[in-house]
Amino acid sequence: MSRDDVATVRARRVLVGEELRPATLRIAAGRIAAIDAYDEAGVPDLDVPDTATVLPGVVDTHVHVNEPGRTHWEGFASATLAAALGGVTTFVDMPLNSLPPTTTVAHLRTKQAAAAGQLAVDVAFWGGAVPGNADDLEPLWDAGVLGFKCFLSPSGVDEFPPLDPTAFRRALRTVAGFGGLVVVHAEDAGVLDAAPARPSRAYADFLVSRPDEAETRAIRQVLDGARETGARVHVLHLSSARALPLLRAARDEGLPVTVETCPHYLTFTAEQVPDAAPQFKCCPPIRDAANRDELWAALVEGVVDCVVSDHSPATAEEKQRGDGDLQQAWGGVSGLQVGFPAVAAEAARRGIDVPTVSRWMSRATADLVGFTTKGRIAVGADADLLVHDTAQDTVVVADRLAHRNPISAYDGLTFPGRVTTTLVRGRAVDPDRPDRSWGRQLERTP
Structure with missing residues (x-):
């Protein structure tokens, strides 16, 4: 056993299933071998203080790592360390912003080669659906991607263009044919084109340029497509609560749709x-306080399934393009390292317990992509764990985050509770000397 491997973990509060209870976790070969009574460990390798809770590691299914090609925005070495420091033990990399994008099997292999030997946590990959690559989708699926990301409006990078309505339906039919999943950036291009988007440093002007109707119209298109083709669809980064009635009706109808939102929509207000x-x-944008409250209520109700970071970093040059003109600046919030503490803190303020937060950020996301040994503490599951201690605070200082670029909307904030330890398959991540040979590249489980 290496100095970082952990064979036993003991805590007064361990989330086993849906229940917090005292337990000793026994770990063997990277998996949970037994869940014993609290006092059966002898002297455990990791004895968790009474102020802390042991939870399944976060499974973040929406992360942009821009390697290769734009590694100066974010690479696998920096991203996986940031993930581990925030309690994220598995994440799924989005297919765009790297060069080349993950739209063919050859491009997937390039991405995998770039990631080799750089992973402090486990990583899987989405494929991309873009104009002209419908014939590449099933080969990508067979090569192990977890599903297919597409845009209904411009993505921000020329090499990953959006699908028009005809191409979108074709992609849905293709993916439905082999039982895959389509995950959609749902903003309508026509609505965005019609919205006023004058150069401005005012956030209120930027918000007007990304109206709620862009989301509601695009989500209606997604739901109509699922109804017509039978494809399983997932709505990415929901920001507008005005789409909730559509999504609620789709659930009642039995359409195969799931929905995510993000920590920045749950933490900040316009x-x-x-x-x-x-x-x-970010796009879609952070909206008003009443909208935020509705998103929280939709999570509790189950209309929104999960919470993911949508970590979309860029260089200071890209973020500051236009000298404060929000129409020119790169759109994306860097939050991989702080997403879980931020959501847990806001949830606690609203009387929502940490097991519920864990369900949204670990179990639901693992289930979305079919990772049956991730996102849960159970015998046979991977020993992916985080320790969240409410006696300590998360103090966010942008230039101390592990993200490659020191830019964060969370800079200067303090959240009650801190991730003090992260275990990936039974091995504790050393923040000063992370073992980047330990993280695995995951493929879809048949």
Whole structure:
């Protein structure tokens, strides 16, 4: 056993199934071999303080790692360390912003080669659906991607163009034919084109340029496509609560649709966002406080299934393009390292317990992509664990985060509770000397 391997973990609060209870976890060959009574361990390798809770590691299914090609935005070495420091033990890499994008098997192999030997946590990959690559989708599926990301409006990078309505339906039919999953950036191109988008440093002007109707119209298209083709669909980064009635009706109808939202939509409000502050710019945008409350209620109700980071970093040059003009700045929030503490803190303020947060950020996301040994503490599951201690705070200082670029909407905030230890398949991640040979590249489980 290496110095970082852990064979026994003992804590007064361990999330086993849906229940917090005292337990000793016994780990062998990277998996949970037994869940014993609290006092059966002898002297455990990891004795968790009474102020802390042992939870399944976060499974973040929406992370942009821009390697190869734009590694100066974010690479696998920096991203996987940031993930581990925030309690994320598995993430799924999005197919765009790297060069080449993951739209063919050859491009997937390039991405996998770039990731080799750089992973402090386990990583899997989405494929991309773009105009002209319908014939590449099933080969990508067979090569192990977890599903297919597409845009209904411009993505921000020329090499990953959006699907028009005809191409979108074709992609849905193709993916439905082999039982895959289509995950959709749901903003309508026509609505965005019609919205006023004048150069401006004012956040209120940027918000007007990305109206709620862009999401509601695009989500209606997604749901109509699922109804017509039978494809399983997933709505990415829901920001507009005005789409919730559509999604609620789709659930009642039995359509195969799931939905995610993000920590920045649950933490920030438009009223709080300063002007000329591109670290808060994302698409779709952070909306008002009443909207945020509705997103929280939809999570509790189950209309929204899960919470993911949508970590979309860029260089300071890209974020500051236009000198505060929010139409020019790169859109994306860097939050991989702080997403779980932020959501847990806001949930606690709203009277929502940490097992519920864990369900949204670990179990639901693992289930979305079919990872049956991730996102849960159970015999036979991977020993992917985080320790969250409410006696300590998360103090966010952007230039101390492991993200490659020191830009964060969370800079300067303090959240009650901190991730103090992260275990990936039974091995504790050393923040000073992470073992980047330990993380695995995961493929879809048939």
